[in-house]
Structures are given as structure tokens and as C-alpha cells.
Amino acid sequence: MNPTASNLPRLRHNASDAESxxxxxxxxxxxxxxxxxxxxxxxxxxxxxxxxxWTREGKPVWVNLDATGxxxxxxxxxxxxTAHPLATVTLPSDLLEIxxxxxxxxxxxxxxxxYEVSAPSTTAILAAIPWVQRFYREAVEESGRWxxxxxxxxxxxxxxxxxxxxxxxxxAYVSEGExxxxxxxxxxxxxxxxxxxxxxxxxxxxxxxxLAG
Amino acid sequence: MPDGDWVRDDETLYRRVSCRxxxxxxxxxxxxxxxxxxxxxxxxxxSLCGNDPASVLTPLRPESQCVxxxxxxxxxxxxxxxxxxxxIPDPIKDDPEWPDNPAHALITSExxxxxxxxxxxxxxxxxxxxxxxxxSWEISLSPLR
Numbered sequence: 001m002n003p004t005a006s007n008l009p010r011l012r013h014n015a016s017d018a019e020s021x022x023x024x025x026x027x028x029x030x031x032x033x034x035x036x037x038x039x040x041x042x043x044x045x046x047x048x049x050x051x052x053x054w055t056r057e058g059k060p061v062w063v064n065l066d067a068t069g070x071x072x073x074x075x076x077x078x079x080x081x082t083a084h085p086l087a088t089v090t091l092p093s094d095l096l097e098i099x100x101x102x103x104x105x106x107x108x109x110x111x112x113x114x115y116e117v118s119a120p121s122t123t124a125i126l127a128a129i130p131w132v133q134r135f136y137r138e139a140v141e142e143s144g145r146w147x148x149x150x151x152x153x154x155x156x157x158x159x160x161x162x163x164x165x166x167x168x169x170x171x172a173y174v175s176e177g178e179x180x181x182x183x184x185x186x187x188x189x190x191x192x193x194x195x196x197x198x199x200x201x202x203x204x205x206x207x208x209x210x211l212a213g
Numbered sequence: 214m215p216d217g218d219w220v221r222d223d224e225t226l227y228r229r230v231s232c233r234x235x236x237x238x239x240x241x242x243x244x245x246x247x248x249x250x251x252x253x254x255x256x257x258x259x260s261l262c263g264n265d266p267a268s269v270l271t272p273l274r275p276e277s278q279c280v281x282x283x284x285x286x287x288x289x290x291x292x293x294x295x296x297x298x299x300x301i302p303d304p305i306k307d308d309p310e311w312p313d314n315p316a317h318a319l320i321t322s323e324x325x326x327x328x329x330x331x332x333x334x335x336x337x338x339x340x341x342x343x344x345x346x347x348x349s350w351e352i353s354l355s356p357l358r
Contacts, residue, residue: 111248112231112233113230113231113233113234113244113245113247113248114229114230114231114248114271114277114278115247115248115249115255116248116249116250117247117248148237149237150236150237150242152233152234152242152244153244154244154247154338155244155247155248156328156334160242160243160244162236162242162243164236164238164240169342169346171243171338171342173338178331180331180335180338182335182338182339182342184339184342184343184346186346187287187291187342187343187344187346187347188291188293188343189291189293189336189339189340189343190293190294190295193339193342193343195335195338195339197331197335
């Protein structure tokens, strides 16, 4: 019998014994493949892929949910997947949670907040993955501290990361070609808010230090 | 008694939001204020809907809906030298899409918010973050959950 999306196991928490020198950490591989598979299913290809298991060698085993018989496939055989550069990065658990939340965004339909919002953009989600990884590294280097963000999308489908620390808040709006970083410490727009488009490293670090301090 | 032509400063406003707007620290995401037509914010006057926040929920997937409230005075206080923020009555009657709703009102900006360029888009984002800061939860998890 073919597996279905609902009865396939999520192996994120029990695959940790399958080490792979190629990828290092399977939790991350799972997330990346899953995000990418959703994108494939959403538009680039018509196949619906799902992760079924990890091999002893640490390779993900995928099934084609659209096949009449179970089709085991190696994602490495897919040019799109092997070309994905993020699959070689090992992530800390703080970032794995964010990857899950970004993955969840791919499931939101247009109008997901009850109003006329666009569905989260897949290109924005893919842009957000390396952006937040870099920002995480900068933040931890700067302050030795990480605050988990709220991960959501704005009305045009751009990815939003919202950090709060008491009255201080930092928000990043990430799209394919642009990032806006905004900080605020009260509701008054002219005196308690400021923002920067495509902020450079120094400003990102400065604003994080302000938030975390 | 509420005035049909004027929203008093002390009136409470309800807004239906997605329950996904609840941030990890319990505060309200500015994403709760996105998606209104023409970038005006749709709200309901509490005094005209029985001071019942649940009255603004819609039948479509009510389990995913929550409600926040704002006070009109604080919303109007967001006005600056360059923009005037107001709350105006906008009762819905005989609309082809929406049921009649005498409590409906709009949070408006003059000049109007736009998304025509990055600066305008960021100004609209600032405004939404300001509204989120002024909001309080009325229903933070749906009673139907």
C-alpha cells in the first residue's frame, strides 16, 4: 500500500543516530528537503514527494505520493535538489525551529489571516533561510544571546521575523531582492520607530545589541 | 450612547485577527493588521456590537480567529505633523459581499497609506506595528478550540 502524507512518519526527532559526513545533521536536511519538496509540488513539478525514512548511511528515502506503486527515490537524483546549496550547512537547534516555522509558512493560503493577504512567497521563504542564518551568527557573536523570533508573513507575502525584548522590538521583512530591518520602542512612528533598507552588517549588529541589551 | 456619525475617543474597537498573530511572548504581531482593502484598517465599534468581542468572528473557520481591541483615543494619537489618523464610522448595509454591520468602522490615514514604493510600504508597516503595540487581546485563543 502506498504511504500517504498523513501516515508518513516525521523522523526529525529519531534520526539523530544516522550520522552523515556529507551533511552532518539530518534534522536540517529533512527541513530543507521538505521545504523544497513543497515548492516542487507547488509549481515547478507535479510530483508530490514525502520523506519516508533515513537509511543506515544517512540518506533520505523519498516516496512519490502520486505513483500507483511505491516509488523510492533518492533526492540526489533530482537536479533541483542537488543544486540546493543550503543542504551542506549544519544548524543549531535555535535555527531548526525557525526552519520548521518557515516550512509552515508554505502551507498558508492566500487570505490566511482572514483579510486580503497574499500567500507567503516561496521566493521570499528561500531568501529568508540564508538571511536568518547569517543574522543568527551575527547576533550570537555580538551579544552571546539569541531571542526566538515570531515567524510570519506580511500582506504581500514577504517573510517577517519579529523579535521582542520588553518594550523593544526588531522586525525584519525579507523578500527575494530586499530586506528591511525596523526597530521600535513605542507606538509613535516619528519618535519611537526607525527602519533601514538592506542594512549592512554593522547596523544589524548594532540593532541586535540594542534589542538584546 | 454611541453616535452613528462620530466615533468617540473613549470607544473601544474590536478587530478580528488570525490566532497566528500571537507572538511567543504573548504580544500581538503586526501581521494582524495586514490585508485590508486600500490599506485602511477594518474594525468594529464595541458599543455597537454589545461589547462582545466574539460577535466579530465570522462563520468561516472560527477556530482560527482571535480578537484584539484598541481604544480610539490612542489610535488618533498616532497622528503626526505629516499624517492625520482617524477612526470613522463605516456601517455596512446592502453590501453584496458582507452582511449588514452597523458597528463597522475604519482606521484611516490622511494622506492615505500606499504601497507604491519602498518608503511608502515601510510607512504602512510602521503604522501596522504601531497598531499592534496599541492592541490588547480580547480573545487570544478561540473558544471553539
